[in-house]
Amino acid sequence: MKKCGVCAKREAVVAFTHIVDDVKQTLLLCHQCASEKNIKVQVAPAAQAKEAPVLVKEIKIELAKLAEAEGDGEVRCQTCAMSYEEFKKIGRLGCPHCYDAFASQLERLLKRIHGDNRHRGKGPLEAAQSTGAADELERLREELAQAVAEEAFEEAAQLRDRIRVLEGK
Amino acid sequence: MNIEDLVYNAASWLSGEGDADGMVVSCRARLARNFAGWAFAPQATLEDQKKIIEQVLSAAQKCRPMCDAAFFHMNALQANQRQLLVERHLISPALAKSKGQRGVLFNADESLSVMINEEDHLRLQAILPGLQTHAAWQRVDALDDALRSELDWAQSERWGFLTACPTNTGTGLRISVLIHLPALVLTEDMERVMRGLTSMAFAVRGFYGEGTNVVGNLFQISNQATLGVTEEEIVEKLSEITQQIMSHEKEAQATLLADASAQVEDKVWRAYGILQHARVLSGQDFMNLLSAVRLGCSLGLIDGLPLGFINELMIVTQPSHLQAEARADLSSADRDVRRAELVRRRWAEQRGLS
Numbered sequence: 001m002k003k004c005g006v007c008a009k010r011e012a013v014v015a016f017t018h019i020v021d022d023v024k025q026t027l028l029l030c031h032q033c034a035s036e037k038n039i040k041v042q043v044a045p046a047a048q049a050k051e052a053p054v055l056v057k058e059i060k061i062e063l064a065k066l067a068e069a070e071g072d073g074e075v076r077c078q079t080c081a082m083s084y085e086e087f088k089k090i091g092r093l094g095c096p097h098c099y100d101a102f103a104s105q106l107e108r109l110l111k112r113i114h115g116d117n118r119h120r121g122k123g124p125l126e127a128a129q130s131t132g133a134a135d136e137l138e139r140l141r142e143e144l145a146q147a148v149a150e151e152a153f154e155e156a157a158q159l160r161d162r163i164r165v166l167e168g169k
Numbered sequence: 170m171n172i173e174d175l176v177y178n179a180a181s182w183l184s185g186e187g188d189a190d191g192m193v194v195s196c197r198a199r200l201a202r203n204f205a206g207w208a209f210a211p212q213a214t215l216e217d218q219k220k221i222i223e224q225v226l227s228a229a230q231k232c233r234p235m236c237d238a239a240f241f242h243m244n245a246l247q248a249n250q251r252q253l254l255v256e257r258h259l260i261s262p263a264l265a266k267s268k269g270q271r272g273v274l275f276n277a278d279e280s281l282s283v284m285i286n287e288e289d290h291l292r293l294q295a296i297l298p299g300l301q302t303h304a305a306w307q308r309v310d311a312l313d314d315a316l317r318s319e320l321d322w323a324q325s326e327r328w329g330f331l332t333a334c335p336t337n338t339g340t341g342l343r344i345s346v347l348i349h350l351p352a353l354v355l356t357e358d359m360e361r362v363m364r365g366l367t368s369m370a371f372a373v374r375g376f377y378g379e380g381t382n383v384v385g386n387l388f389q390i391s392n393q394a395t396l397g398v399t400e401e402e403i404v405e406k407l408s409e410i411t412q413q414i415m416s417h418e419k420e421a422q423a424t425l426l427a428d429a430s431a432q433v434e435d436k437v438w439r440a441y442g443i444l445q446h447a448r449v450l451s452g453q454d455f456m457n458l459l460s461a462v463r464l465g466c467s468l469g470l471i472d473g474l475p476l477g478f479i480n481e482l483m484i485v486t487q488p489s490h491l492q493a494e495a496r497a498d499l500s501s502a503d504r505d506v507r508r509a510e511l512v513r514r515r516w517a518e519q520r521g522l523s
Contacts, residue, residue, distance in 0.1 A: 080208050092288065095208040096323035096331045099338075106335060110328065113336055115370065116397020119329030121340035122310075125317055 004030035077101035116158075118143065137166050170239050172250050173493045176485060180257060180279035180296075183484060185476030187299025191467040192415055194347040194387065194480055197258070197296040198305040198404075200313050201289040201332045201341035205323040209333035210271075210286040218270035218286050224320065225285050229274055232315035234281055234308075242272040249498070252489035258296060260284055281312055288333045289341075291316070298480075300411055302344060306404045309342075329396065339396030342403055346411050347376070351386040351464045352421035353414075359388075362414060370394050371410060385456030385483070390414070422468060437465035445516045450509040455486055478519050486511060 002012040010030035017026045075084045082094030084102050093099065099106060110117040140163045147156040182195045203209060204224070207217060222242075229235040243251060243264065251265040260273050264287045275282035284292040293316070295308035323331040329339040337343070353359040363373045370393040375383045390411065392403050425433050440461035444450075450458075463479055465471035484490060486508050492499050495507060 080212060082212070090211075092211050092333045093209060093331075093335070094212045096203060096205060099325060099328060099331050106328075110335055110338060110396055114339065114394040114396035116394070117328070118397055119325075119327060119339045120397060121329055121342070121399045122313075123326075123329075124322075124324060 002028050004028060004033050006030075006033040075102055075105070111155075137163060140166070172241065172246065172253065173496065175253060175257060176490050176493050178279065179477075179481060180484070182258075182280060182296040182298050183477060183480035184298045185478075185480055187297070187301050188476055189299075190415060190419070191463055191476055192349050192418060193300040193411065194349060195296055195298050196300060196302045196305050196344070196346045197294060198302070198309040198342065198344045199292055199294040200309050201330065201337040201343075202291040202293065202313065202316075203289050203323040203331060203333070205321045207290070207323075210269075210288060210290055211333060213286070215270055221290050222270055222272055222285050225283065225291060225316075226274070228316050228319035229283065231319055232312070234312050234315060235274060235276060235283070238274045238276045238281070238283075240272055240274045242270075243267075244270070249489050249492050253493050256484060256487040256489050261287060261292075263287055281308065283312075289337070298477075300346060300408065302346065302404050302408045302411070306342070306344060306400060310400070336393075337395055340398070340400050340403065342395055342400050343391050344404055344407050345389050345391035346407065347387060347389050348411065348414065349385075349387055349460065349463055349467075350414070350418050351460050351467075352425050353418050354386050355425060356421045358417070358421060362417060366390060366410065366414075369410065371407070384453065385460040387456075387460075422464075426468065433464075433468070434470060436461050437468070437470050441465065441471065444512055446513070447509045449505045450486075450512060451505050452486070452488065452508070455508060455512070456483070459483060474519070478515075482512065482515060485515070 004010050004012045005028045007030060010032060012028035013031055014029045014034045015026055016029055016034070076082065077094055077098040078101060079097035080094035082098055084105055087093055087098065087102065093102075107117055140159055144156055144159040144163065147153075147159055182197075185191075188194065204221060207213060207221065210218060210221070213221065226240060229238060241254070246254075248265075251260070254260040254273060255262050255265050257279065259275050259279060259282050261284065264271060264273070264284050267287065269286060271284075271286040273282060273284050280296055282294045282296075284294070293309050293312050295305045295312065297305045297308070325331060330337075330341040332338050332341055350359060350362075353362055366373050372391050372393050374389045374391070376385070376387050376389065390407070392407055395403070398406075440458040444455075444458050444462065459479060459482065462471065462474070463476075466474055466476065466479070485494075488499075488504055491504050491507050491511065494511070499507065
């Protein structure tokens with residue numbers, strides 16, 4: 001028996017699947033927590049029998065509602081107060097700190113836009129002299145480990161190729 | 170400096186230098202930069218926008234490439250004067266339209282400019298004649314270096330330079346060429362070329378960039394990706410692609426000459442005649458005729474007509490330039506008459522010179 005993902009006490013009877021920025025997330029909830037989050041549970045007639053496992057056929061909910069109920073769903077920049085939803089509407093970020101506030105969303109968005117999400121161009125003024133191949137290699141190896149951990153194999157393959165090129169030099 | 174005087178200023182990027190085949194009018198490199206610790210321009214308060222302008226101006230005074238630059242605050246300009254700057258490629262249509270504290274700084278030959286408080290706090294631009302993409306990048310890179318020794322840019326190790334729109338994040342570098350491709354349009358191969366460019370993440374746009382129409386067979390080709398690539402790679406890739414397109418255009422020109430030389434020559438010489446004698450020229454008409462004349466130069470049919478003359482004509486015949494020279498608002502019909510007059514006058518002067 002799985003416990004509810006919110007209260008961690010009661011039995012989970014609802015599997016709530018939502019998609020945030022192309023990533024599928026499944027949340028298991030008990031009846032009470034689900035109703036607190038305004039998730040309308042439509043229980044299939046057969047599932048109402050006591051011995052039958054509770055099956056939830058359709059859960060319809062507006063993503064925004066859940067995000068609001070969860071609190072942490074609505075990501076806001078602490079510096080300029082822009083929310084990710086607002087950014088999606090206007091297409092422009094509010095301030096440089098938005099990049100930290102929306103880091104995980106932007107990581108994927110930047111990859112989609114540019115086909116890559118690691119800066120390789122001009123660096124900061126003070127680093128202009130010191131950035132060498134050694135630093136680059138170290139950074140790439142870290143990224144590779146992370147990509148493998150995330151099972152992002154396509155990205156991992158690209159990183160591996162780049163590391164090989166640098167090592168070959 | 171009086172802004173209307175720009176009409177008589179020959180911007181260096183129109184000189185035709187470095188354009189051996191009469192194809193690449195100019196190339197442009199621009200960098201998006203923002204101050205660390207400030208809201209991006211669209212979200213910044215008017216007070217902050219004002220401070221940003223002050224800081225940029227004081228930093229620019231100390232940096233050699235911009236120390237003699239002229240500054241224009243948008244609020245001090247009429248709509249037609251702002252449009253004049255758009256026509257000269259000194260500001261974007263977006264800056265001309267936007268509200269708030271914003272302005273532009275540019276040097277005497279108009280090769281370097283800085284838009285302040287457009288979408289980003291700064292948009293640095295270097296624009297040069299012909300296919301000089303590496304030189305354009307070096308110019309804007311040097312300007313960036315000079316300014317950043319005075320100012321603190323928003324940047325991260327992971328994502329490079331942070332910009333208001335994530336499509337510019339990373340290098341913040343957009344590099345483009347303005348290229349004339351009449352034969353590819355005539356042979357209807359342009360669509361195929363455009364599809365190829367799009368698949369390589371390069372954008373094709375009209376004369377005045379984003380959201381503008383293609384006029385006179387002039388296309389603007391630019392990189393889309395700014396993250397995950399170095400500046401040099403972006404510049405090199407654009408050069409390579411441009412050279413490939415140029416060779417396609419040359420092939421298409423050769424095909425046209427081989428298959429229909431009489432028709433092509435007729436098109437070129439008719440345009441040459443009409444431009445020197447017409448009494449009414451619409452903007453569209455004019456750009457198409459000038460395109461035929463430029464094609465005549467590329468094909469070697471017309472000799473002794475400098476590309477710089479053609480390029481400059483293309484700018485001074487734009488609506489706001491005509492109005493600035495007339496020092497009056499003109500109706501579209503009046504402009505068409507003045508455009509024809511201006512072209513005849515300039516052509517006569519040109520004949521006198523050669």
